[in-house]
Amino acid sequence: MAEKIEKKIKNNNLNPSRFLYVGIGASAEDIIYTAHEPLLILDKELVIISANKSFYDTFKLRKSLTEGEKLYEISEGDWNAPTILNLLSDIIKGNNKINDFEFEHTFNRVVHKKMMLNARKIYRSDIGKDAILLAMEDKKI
8 A cells, every 4th residue: 555655646746745744634633533522623713623523412513513613603602701712812822732721611501511621732734724722621510
């Protein structure tokens, strides 16, 4: 298989490092989708690039109503919480990470959650842009 890939790169005058980045991007997506904790990938405007199954299950959301939407507009504005938006804004401005930030909020007007948030600015080589990885750990109340 590796020989076929190398031959395709050479025959099509492709940049091998670019091809490798695509492979790494795909592996990162696989890791995100298999994680047990809810995860989101956001762009610098807080538009949701992707989310994992755990995120959709935990917050009772559907992919078709989530990806491509601004975080603070999904689920009838449930995520329009100044605390989260300020933290994510800080990451965009240069603070590269948030560790173990305790956050308590009522979602869908009925589900009260206490969570630990972790976030990092990451570089998405597949789209050539910075993004934010937001991980949430549910703390039972």
